[in-house]
Amino acid sequence: MIGIGSRERGDDAAGLLAARFLRTRVPEGVAVVCCSADPVSLFDAWEGAEHVWLTDAVMSGAPAGTVHRIDVASQALLPRPRCRSTHGLGLAEAVELGRTLGRLPGSLVIYGIEAARFPVGGWPTADVRAGARRAAAAIMGELGAEPVSAPSGADDHGTLEPGRLGDRSVPDRLDLEL
Secondary structure (H helix, E strand, C coil): CEEECCCCCHHHHHHHHHHHHHCCCCCCCCCCEEECCCHHHHHHHHCCCCEEEEEEEECCCCCCCCEEEEECCCCCCCCCCHHHCCCCCCHHHHHHHHHHHCCCCCEEEEEEEECCCCCCCCCCCHHHHHHHHHHHHHHHHHHCCCCCCCCCCCCCCCCCCCCCECCECCCCCCCCCC
């Protein structure tokens, strides 16, 4: 499971929040890592994995916190317009580059969490925090793990224990609460 985002850009932390929620709840043998959306980081993060779930903030015009599920095997991702990117390459470009180079895992499912605000130094909105939990619950369901219910309200925050998996880890402190 790969969480993508920036903890210092408001709703852009959505993918990291989902990863943080999952890190102590996934079955043994499932790694949870955080990385950027640049191709080298992604290729390294999913190298050797047969099944990968990836979470990231997205903007499609849907309400904030909406969770989108995209099975990369069945559809191509549309790159976002260059003028709107704050990164060199976005997730869509990295995935399509991986497809072209034959560097995608056997199964890649992206959970996009609809974002709305990206202020520098800002916190994710309550809707995005709730969406991150719903995405994490959906991934747990796909893993066949014990059901994890999504929060009934945006302020349903649980304390998350620090965890470390292999050489890469989800930070013990993201300075964010779900």
